[in-house]
Amino acid sequence: MLKRFAAIASGPLLLAVLVVLLVWPLICLVSGSLHEGNSGGAWTLDNYTAIFQTRSSRVALFHSIWISLGVAAAAVVICLGPAWLFVRHDFPGKRIARAVLTLPMSFSGILIGFLCVIMLGRIGVVPRLMEWLTGTDYFSGTAYQLGGILIAYFYFEIPRATLSLESALRKLDPRLELAACSLGAGAWQRFTLVVLPQLWPALLATFALTFCVSLGSFGVVLIVAKRFSLLPLEVFEQIIAFNRYPLAAAMSVVLLAIALCASLTARWATHRLTHVR
Amino acid sequence: MKIRNSLIALFLTCAALTPARAQEKVVVQYDCIPNYANWGGVTAQYLKETGVRVPPDMKGSSATMAALEQEKTNPQADAAYYSAAIGYQAAGKGLHAPYKPKGWDAIPAELRDPDGLWWTVHSAHVAIIVNTAALKGKPVPTSFADLLKPEYKGLIAYDDPTIHGTSFTFVYGINQVLGGGADMNKGFDYLKALDANIVNYPRENSYNDVLRGEIPIWINADGNGLKMKWTDKAPVDVIIPAEGTVAAPLVMALVKGAPHGDEAKKYLDWCLGESAQKTMAESFFRPIMNVNLGELAAKFPPASAYRKAVAPPLNEMAANADAVKARWVKEVKGNR
Numbered sequence: 001m002l003k004r005f006a007a008i009a010s011g012p013l014l015l016a017v018l019v020v021l022l023v024w025p026l027i028c029l030v031s032g033s034l035h036e037g038n039s040g041g042a043w044t045l046d047n048y049t050a051i052f053q054t055r056s057s058r059v060a061l062f063h064s065i066w067i068s069l070g071v072a073a074a075a076v077v078i079c080l081g082p083a084w085l086f087v088r089h090d091f092p093g094k095r096i097a098r099a100v101l102t103l104p105m106s107f108s109g110i111l112i113g114f115l116c117v118i119m120l121g122r123i124g125v126v127p128r129l130m131e132w133l134t135g136t137d138y139f140s141g142t143a144y145q146l147g148g149i150l151i152a153y154f155y156f157e158i159p160r161a162t163l164s165l166e167s168a169l170r171k172l173d174p175r176l177e178l179a180a181c182s183l184g185a186g187a188w189q190r191f192t193l194v195v196l197p198q199l200w201p202a203l204l205a206t207f208a209l210t211f212c213v214s215l216g217s218f219g220v221v222l223i224v225a226k227r228f229s230l231l232p233l234e235v236f237e238q239i240i241a242f243n244r245y246p247l248a249a250a251m252s253v254v255l256l257a258i259a260l261c262a263s264l265t266a267r268w269a270t271h272r273l274t275h276v277r
Numbered sequence: 278m279k280i281r282n283s284l285i286a287l288f289l290t291c292a293a294l295t296p297a298r299a300q301e302k303v304v305v306q307y308d309c310i311p312n313y314a315n316w317g318g319v320t321a322q323y324l325k326e327t328g329v330r331v332p333p334d335m336k337g338s339s340a341t342m343a344a345l346e347q348e349k350t351n352p353q354a355d356a357a358y359y360s361a362a363i364g365y366q367a368a369g370k371g372l373h374a375p376y377k378p379k380g381w382d383a384i385p386a387e388l389r390d391p392d393g394l395w396w397t398v399h400s401a402h403v404a405i406i407v408n409t410a411a412l413k414g415k416p417v418p419t420s421f422a423d424l425l426k427p428e429y430k431g432l433i434a435y436d437d438p439t440i441h442g443t444s445f446t447f448v449y450g451i452n453q454v455l456g457g458g459a460d461m462n463k464g465f466d467y468l469k470a471l472d473a474n475i476v477n478y479p480r481e482n483s484y485n486d487v488l489r490g491e492i493p494i495w496i497n498a499d500g501n502g503l504k505m506k507w508t509d510k511a512p513v514d515v516i517i518p519a520e521g522t523v524a525a526p527l528v529m530a531l532v533k534g535a536p537h538g539d540e541a542k543k544y545l546d547w548c549l550g551e552s553a554q555k556t557m558a559e560s561f562f563r564p565i566m567n568v569n570l571g572e573l574a575a576k577f578p579p580a581s582a583y584r585k586a587v588a589p590p591l592n593e594m595a596a597n598a599d600a601v602k603a604r605w606v607k608e609v610k611g612n613r
Contacts, residue, residue, distance in 0.1 A: 038346075056611035121491050122431065122476060123411070141431050144477050226477045229610075239347075240340045241439030241602055 029256075033249035047250035057234050057251065064231040065258065068214035071153040075161035075210045076203055083165035088174075105159035109219020116143045116152040116224055144226045152220045157210040164209055168202030201270040208266035212259040231255055302329040304537055304544045306356040307341040308442075309334040312484035314399065314500060314527065315560030316358075322556045323547060329540060335481060338363035338442025339602070345372040345532060352534040355541035360442025361388075361397065362449070362594035364528040368394035369595060376531040376542060380549040384565055387591075388526055398548055399562040400526040402586055403447045405516040406502030411490030418494065420519035421451065421467065429474045434486075435496040437478040439602045443498050443525055449594055449601055450523030453587045461601070468609045478610060487513070498525055499578070503561035507576050517578060521585030527562065 036042045051057045085091070086098050104112065119125050120143040127140035142148045172195065180194045218232040225233060231251055238248040311317030311333050320331040336344060338359040345357060345367060359367065367373065368390060377393040388397035405424065407417050412432070418424050424433055438444035452464025476492065484501060486492040488511050495502070502515035529548060535541045547553055554564035558573055570577075 056606060059611070117491065122493075123490050141476055222480055226475070237439060237606070240343050241437075241606075242599065243343050243346055 029249050030253055032246055033253045035246055038243065038245045047246045048254070050247055051251055051254060056229065057231070060229040060231045060234045061251075061254065063228055064215055064255070067149065067153060067228075067230065068211050071150065071157055071214050072207050072211035074154055075157040076165070076207050079158060079161035079165055079206075080203075083162050083169055086162075086166055087169040101162050102159040104155055105163070107156075109156065109217050109221075110223055111219070112152050112156050113220045113223025116148055116155075116220070119143070120148055120151070143224050146228055148224050149221060149228055152224060153214050153217065156217060156220060157214060160213060161206050161210050164206040165202060168199060168206070172198055197273075200273045204266045204269050204273075208263045211262050215255060215259055215262075302327075302537070302540055304329055304331050304356060304540050305334070305354045306331050306358060306544075307334050307344060307354045307532075308336050308338060308358040310337075310482045312482055312501070313560075314401070314498070314562045315504065315557055318559060319548070319553055319556045322552060323544065326552065327543075327547070329544065331544065337436065337440040337482075339445065340440050342367040342370070342372065346370060349533075352532055352536060354532045355535040355537045356545055357530050357532055358398075359395075359528055359530070360446050361395075361526040361528045361591050362589075362598055363442045363445065364395040364530055365390075365591045365595035366598050368530065372533055373530040374533040374535065374538075376545065378542070378549050379546040380566055383567065384549075388528075388565065395528040395530040397526045397565045398529050399554070399557050399564050400524060401443075401498035401500045401562050402517065402583055403443070403450065403496065403523045403525055404499035404502055405518055406487060406495045406497055406499075406505070407514045407516060408487055408490050408493045408505075408512060409514055410512040411493035417514055417516065419516055421454065422520065424474060424494070424496075425467075425470050427474075429494065431474065431476045432492075433471070433474045433494040433496070434477050434479060434483060434492045435475075436483060437480045438605055440480055441482075442527075444496070445598065445602065446523055446525045446594075447496055448605055449597070450587055450589055453589055454518075454521045454523060454585075461604075465604065465608055468605070472609050498562070500561035500563075503576065503578075504559070507561070508559065515578070517582045521587060522583065524583075524586050524588040526588075526591075 033047050034043055034045070036044050036046070051061065082097070082101055086094065107115075117124065120127070120139055120141075122141045124140070124143065126142075127137040130136065130138040130140075143152075176194050176198075177190050180190045185193065216232060218236065221228070221230045221233050222236070229237075232255065235248045235251045235255075238244045238251065306316075306320075309316045309320065309331060311320075317333065320333070324330055341354075341357050341359060342363055345352070345354060348354070349372065357364070357367065357373070373394045375393040378396065381389070381393070381396065384396050388400075390396065405418060405421075409417055415428055418426075418429065423429075435447060436444040438448040448464070448468060450464075451467055452458075452461045455463050455467055457463025479486070479492075483492050483495055483497070484505070487495045487502075488505055488509060499515050499517065502513055505511040505513040506515060529545060531538070531541055531545060549566055551566070551568050554566045554568045555570065555573075558564050558568070558570050561573075561577060563577070564570075
């Protein structure tokens with residue numbers, strides 16, 4: 001009885017939540033980005049052309065895309081190792097290692113930005129250690145440069161990539177590898193011919209996930225960025241400093257569109273890989 | 278079962294605590310940064326004297342104006358605190374309600390709005406705040422020109438002027454300090470050259486970073502540096518640059534449609550009273566009212582240090598604020 005009630009009630013509830021939290025805000029956002037003034041005005045596409053005509057926002061958009069692409073690629077490749085270890089092997093300290101790698105999942109971007117400053121700031125832990133070891137404070141202020149942003153974003157994506165890959169690896173059938181092994185395939189052959197073809201969809205999905213999270217992440221760059229502005233920060237600045245909501249909305253829509261493209265492309269590619277053989 | 282019991286316990290605790298919270302009176306002040314002008318100490322003093330809580334708020338002047346504008350139809354704040362030019366600008370946008378707090382007549386006419394849309398509570402000057410220990414033997418700079426020397430590369434910061442009013446005052450006023458004209462080119466040329474030595478344009482208040490030495494040189498209000506020096510006993514020097522400096526009056530205003538309007542008026546009155554003005558002076562912001570500062574007075578730099586200070590007219594600053602901020606973003610921050 002309760003079960004049926006829950007089923008009947010959850011449908012409309014879910015729909016209501018969807019409308020209130022997703023559809024309605026999205027309509028407001030898109031409509032806002034297409035208007036001239038903060039509270040309406042004439043319809044226009046100027047906000048979108050402004051993003052590409054203004055050097056700072058164009059550069060920020062470009063940085064956002066390539067930093068997110070780079071970080072997502074690095075996260076997928078590097079996290080595959082630990083994910084494999086966690087699924088296929090038992091070793092002392094596995095639970096601790098797993099906890100350490102997945103803990104940053106619960107950290108906000110701002111916290112990770114601060115951690116980055118504490119470690120790689122001008123008087124961070126790493127430069128002070130370097131000074132003690134070598135006499136020169138290497139990595140001093142790295143937090144505020146491109147390196148700092150890449151490290152912080154990568155750190156931000158480690159838990160997401162690891163967990164996503166782990167669940168994909170768990171679904172792999174080890175018997176296929178055993179079969180390949182008994183047919184004489186070496187470790188490399190087993191990986192490239194048996195594991196990888198099954199894993200492509202998961203790799204793509206993880207790539208798309210980490211790319212989208214990096215693209216939208218704002219807290220990290222709020223703390224560490226000096227010259228490197230990213231588009232989410234430009235959105236913040238347009239609202240806080242210049243009170244230009246339509247432009248901020250247009251930037252948000254562009255970010256959304258890119259994220260949507262990324263996940264749709266990943267889906268399409270996954271579909272091709274799994275169904276067209 | 279255990280979970281259910283603890284949930285019930287949690288619920289009861291919340292229920293028990295809520296009335297206490299609801300009875301507590303609150304005044305919401307936007308831009309109430311604890312480490313700026315001793316707002317932490319001022320609000321603690323107000324809580325002690327009246328039992329009314331004024332929670333900290335980390336918005337800078339421009340962020341405050343943006344928030345008030347966004348909430349225009351549904352105001353959340355009661356009072357606002359700004360660098361004068363931004364307060365002037367916000368008043369022009371119709372975000373404030375007129376109010377003339379107690380002590381209004383003692384405020385010089387040029388430091389208040391004739392209709393009571395804003396008024397000065399205290400004033401400071403832009404200064405070079407130096408953590409001498411973090412300089413590691415490098416000479417302490419004594420002028421704006423010194424800051425351009427390559428030896429200070431990566432050691433200097435000023436807050437993002439699109440968010441924080443004090444930095445805006447600096448970015449706007451440096452042109453006049455250096456003898457620039459109405460086109461402001463001289464000021465912007467300086468800021469562009471200075472950019473080579475800047476480590477970061479922080480978006481959050483940097484007080485603690487300067488204390489720790491993460492930021493060795495901070496261009497900000499002199500009072501904040503003097504508080505580091507006298508109150509926190511940090512190895513900090515406050516340099517009034519040889520070329521001169523910019524006056525930085527700070528203003529308050531009553532927000533239009535303030536949800537706790539009556540409480541806000543009492544609080545705004547109190548902010549001009551003796552106890553508030555003295556507490557503000559503990560962060561070495563000069564009180565606008567004539568109060569006896571006692572021993573504190575000797576710790577302020579002598580008036581002669583500010584001989585060459587400029588005070589750009591607030592109406593001009595307010596009128597050009599958006600343009601100057603936009604130019605800073607384009608030419609200084611965006612100058613890659």
